[in-house]
Amino acid sequence: MTTTDPQPDVEAKNSMQAKYFRKALNDLTPNNVGQLKALNEVIFTEKQSDDFYKDAVKSEEFAKLALFNDICVGGITTTKETVEGSDKTKVVITTLGVLNAYRRMGLGAMLLDHIITQSEEAKDKAISEIHVNLQTKDEGVLAFFKGRGFAAKGSSGALVRLINAPVSA
Amino acid sequence: MPPKQGRELPSKESALFKAILKLYEHKQYKRGLKQAEQILKKFPEHGETQAMKGLFLSHLNRKEEGYEFVKKGLRNDLMSHTCWHVYGLMHRADKNYDEAIKCYVNALKFDKENMQIIRDLSLLQIQMRNYEGYNETRHTLLSLRPTNKMYWVGLAISYHMLQKYDTALNVLSAFEESLKEQTDNVPDYENSEMLMYKNLVIEESGDYQKALTHLEEIRGKVVDKRGWKEAKARHLLNLGKLAQSEVEYRQLLDQNADCHAYLEGLLKARGLVGDLDGTQLEKAQRLMNELGLKYPRSHIIKRTPLKYVKGEAFHRMLDEYLQPMLRKGVPSLFVSIKDLYTNAEKAKTVEEVVLGYKNSLKANASFSGKAADGAEEPPTAYLWVLYFLAQHYDYKRETKKALECIDEALAHTPTLVELLMTKARILKHGGDSEAAMKTMNKAREIDLQDRFINSKCTKYMLRNDKMEDAEKTITLFTRSESADPLADLTDMQCMWFALECAKSHVRKGEVGRALKRLHQIEQHFCDIYDDQFDFHSYSLRKMTLRAYIDLLRVEDRLRGHPFFYEAATIAVRTYIALYDKPKHAGSGGAGGAEGLSEADRKKAERKARKAALKKSGESAAATETSGTAAANAKVDKDVDGTKFLDANYLDEAEKFARNLLTMSGDRVEAHILGAQVYTRKHKYLLALKSVKRAYALLSKPSASNASPQFAADLHVAAIEFWNAVNAAKEQKAAPVPAPTKGQETAQYPTQSPPLHPTVVTLLDEEIAALFKVATPAAFNTEFSKNAVSSPESALAAAQSGAPITILDSHCSDVKRMSLQTAISIHKGLSSSPIADRTRADKFRDAARTAFPTATYFK
Structure with a gap:
């Protein structure tokens, strides 16, 4: 199932933008997981194991592909872990990437926002935070996450965004 | 034989017999069989009952017994129409239509007015395209039931097929008259279709004026408005009333601006087809411009003018055509452009334009210059530009x-x-199939x-001879519930798969398996032909007459289909190879195994056997476990197709060749193969006919006969034919020695029977006229003088005895060859009769540089 971006794209100034810059999210399924694999091999230096992809397929709404003009150009995968000393769950972003040629068009934001929304709307408010362990010191990447409510926490170096709690700057 | 006595049964049995007939109609075969046996207990020699018993048996999967009883019944009562009818039904069920027709004709001798039998007979006759007989039978039917509209139309069709248009029209008109007397209760559609059919008959009689007048007359009654309009435009065009025709085609285009036929009709009406001169070109361009403005969404109107325009205008229109497509991302873009490449100048323009896009997009994210x-x-x-360019260079075989x-x-x-x-x-x-x-x-x-x-992917696996992987891959998409997934493909008449399998088997020297696949394809075509049977009655009942006529014509040309053509050519080649090199006659395998050494071939055979054994073991296990359904399914006992290896090779080859010659008679290749088969069958006149036809076809340029390989193959086949004729003439007096070797007994004699003196004279005359020189050797010398034009011809000349040096100039120019040619040249150099190791190795080294990706030369 393809879902279009729920929020109206403010940048779509004219019809050409809407027609030839179509953006959408797609479910990750056993049939198209090969696309995620192909993407990640280009975007990341580190190679993921087969088990990684097997698990990713089972993540339902917590793993997504980003489409640009119906071509898969980006993806996000996460895992769920229990927060120490609590009955709540934390979502850990394992990969989030968009192909070089398709960056700065809001696709990464679409993917991340989707995970945030899903976390917020999770049943019984079971999810309390989203973690990401950045492998890079890139300022732009840092700003990208900070702009979406992520903040450094503790000494682990992970960025964390609290869910359903007042965002701390 | 007891003739009539014993036909009459006592009243009780007679009633029982009638009940039996009812049971057959209601398909209650088991009960029918029981009751038939009941009668036979008292009257064991009653022929009609015996025949019925046989019919029931054959429907209960006991066909052989069934035939036995039917024949017994017939012997006991040769005068019974029932017995003959039953015998006919048996043959018909076995698709043995010729025999069935004979039986029906016999049955009718004894019961002249049996509607059921006459109707069945007519269906068999049209199926066999016996139009004369069909016409006669249709006459009988109509005279027996003049009120039934089906019989009127059937008679008209029979005259139509006999090309007696006037009579066909008279029949239809007479029928219309009879309709007028009745109250109007014919459904609109059926009436309309009959009128349109009548119009089609008039059109095919060639009287377009009459057709047009008739069309106007029936206007109000026709419900197929579009078909009516198309017919009108066509008639006007055929009559040369171009202006009126143009009006019609414009209206049609208004309904569907993406219809090639309409656009072509319009262009014809404007006289803008064929080779256009300057002013015509301009007119065509103006017309297309005008249409383009009117129908901006029509693709063919944007695409068609690219054929006409040249130079600067082409550049501009190409730009207008390509940019939106590349922006939108149309994967098929290159396919719709590449037919322009026959014009080298246009091909160059396309390359320049798209390369320009590439640079500009890379620098400015715009097709030209700086983007606003x-x-x-x-x-x-x-991305799509890169994709286009890759296809472009691939088309030019610039692999790198x-x-x-x-x-x-x-x-x-x-x-x-x-x-x-x-x-x-x-x-x-690039030659790297792996x-x-x-x-x-x-x-x-x-x-x-x-x-x-x-x-x-499956196809590529087969091209790479990975049969097992291919089968595994293709089964991912076959029906999962069937016991044998590959049998599902056969049921679905999946021909590309069968064809690729056959080719792979040929490459691996598994000739039996290859032939099995090829015969499977032939069987599909038989089935498709048989499938039309039901339409002979259905179409008349439903009045879908125009479509029915189309169907008859499609079926008539069925074996002209590319799948059949390819399968048949491979089959003929394989059988010829088998015949030339019988399996037990020592060196090398047959067919495509020539690339393999003896040891390799044996190894491959062993491996194939093992795999087959394993496979049959698996399927046997599957049968055991999966219960009754699978148990009933036929188990293939001849996976390797050994039965085809025991057949008479030349007879089988001839069957395929005959189909090729009738259905693909405009192709040189068909006649080359025909000549090869008939030469080996010692049917020299037929071989001569094919050789002559092939030379005639080669002299006329046509796309399907263009390959230089054909000229070379024909040369070899012609010399072979001539030598065979000379050898046959020697045979004149000598008695034909009995064949000695084991394999040969099953095959055709290798030596020709003595020729009739008239045949010899005729062959001598024709050969002298055709080849214009005295001996095959002289003919080869003549040929080698011209053979410099293509490496294929040079190779053929060298193989036929010309000095090897004539190949040298070609060999040093390997860069200009196609990969295919290079491979066949290398094969020719390294195998007999040339077998020139030094030249072959030298050529391979040169080819390796010219085709760096090709695995063949590595």
């Missing part, structure tokens, strides 16, 4: 450049399946739910 703010092209535009483009595209976006598929295709064209297969498999893994890619 906010009007940047999407990044996918660059094509690979560069496709690799850059893959680095840009590795998830687009089309890119991987194209890369696989480039690799295939890498091609691997790439295609990558494409498959990216989109596992795409059946098309799955099939493509």
